[in-house]
Amino acid sequence: MAHQITAKQFKSIRALDGISEKTMTEHYKLYQGYVNKYNEIMTKLESVDLKSANQVFSDLRSLKTDLSFAIGGVKNHEIYFEHLGGKGGEPKGKLKQAIERDFGSFEKWAENLKFTGVAARGWVWLAYDHDWKKLFNYLGDAQNTFPIWNATPVVALDTYEHAYWLDYGAARAGYIDAFFKNLDWDVIEARWDALKV
Numbered sequence: 038m039a040h041q042i043t044a045k046q047f048k049s050i051r052a053l054d055g056i057s058e059k060t061m062t063e064h065y066k067l068y069q070g071y072v073n074k075y076n077e078i079m080t081k082l083e084s085v086d087l088k089s090a091n092q093v094f095s096d097l098r099s100l101k102t103d104l105s106f107a108i109g110g111v112k113n114h115e116i117y118f119e120h121l122g123g124k125g126g127e128p129k130g131k132l133k134q135a136i137e138r139d140f141g142s143f144e145k146w147a148e149n150l151k152f153t154g155v156a157a158r159g160w161v162w163l164a165y166d167h168d169w170k171k172l173f174n175y176l177g178d179a180q181n182t183f184p185i186w187n188a189t190p191v192v193a194l195d196t197y198e199h200a201y202w203l204d205y206g207a208a209r210a211g212y213i214d215a216f217f218k219n220l221d222w223d224v225i226e227a228r229w230d231a232l233k234v
Contacts, residue, residue, distance in 0.1 A: 039079035042111065044072045049121035055215030056121075060203045067199060068118065071110030071180075078104045109180030113160055116193035120228075123221025132191075132222075132229040135165075139172040147217060150174045154196050154213045163192035165232060191229055192220070 050065045052058040078100050090097045127133060127143050140146035146163070154161045158178040165172050166188045177183050183190070194216055201212030 039076075039083050041076045041079065042072055044069045045115060045118075047118035047122070049118050049219070051122075053121060053215070053219045054125075055204070055218055056201075056212070057204050060201065063203070064114075064195075064200060065118070068110065068114040071107050071114065075104065075107040075111055078107060105181040106179065109183065113180060113183075113190075113193050113195065116162075116190055116228075117195050120192065120221050120224045121216075121219045123219060123223065125218040125220050126222060128222045128226055128229075130226065132226050135172055135229070135234075146172075146174070150192070150194065151210065151213045151217075154194050154216075155210055157194075157196040159195075159197055161194040161196060162190040164188040164190045165229075165234060167234075170234070189232055191232075192225055 047065070050061050053061065082097075082100055082104070085097050085100060087097060089095050092098065128136065133143060136143055136146045140149060150161060150163060153174045153176050157176045159180065159182065160177045162175045162177070162183065163172060164175050164183075164185065166185060168187050172191070173185075173188075175183070175185055175188070194213065196209065196213075201209060204215075205212045
């Protein structure tokens with residue numbers, strides 16, 4: 038039987054500081070759509086004709102490619118929604134120390150994340166590279182383009198227009214400022230601590 042998932046509930050699906058309830062509820066519907074498509078694709082993969090596999094076109098190729106997009110849509114949004122709904126500010130303890138070590142200061146990290154977000158077409162992640170033992174702000178232009186193997190996202194910033202257009206129009210930088218004001222550093226620090234680095 039195909040592995041199926043259920044959309045999670047998040048405290049952030051409400052009006053936030055600088056991000057409207059309408060934006061958050063519409064955005065959540067997109068996440069639910071990714072969950073539904075993941076479930077649909079997983080079901081179809083159970084009966085796909087494996088012997089017709091082809092790199093130009095085949096049902097297996099199409100389903101597996103679109104599955105990676107659906108999985109990215111689920112996991113990226115779960116990180117994003119989970120760490121919104123806080124009061125912003127700065128982290129404490131080990132995460133702050135790691136950010137200062139790898140970026141020079143919290144302010145330099147935040148500036149780098151903001152302008153990486155201005156440059157991105159889809160997502161930006163603060164992620165920890167387990168091989169090189171470093172935090173870095175990565176950019177991915179689609180749900181399925183997280184670019185680095187063996188790196189774990191700690192913060193996820195959605196830069197697709199649906200995340201901000203109702204509130205900010207083309208002024209993405211203003212949305213990113215609001216994103217920072219709503220981060221729940223307790224959630225982010227718990228994610229960091231779970232990495233045991």
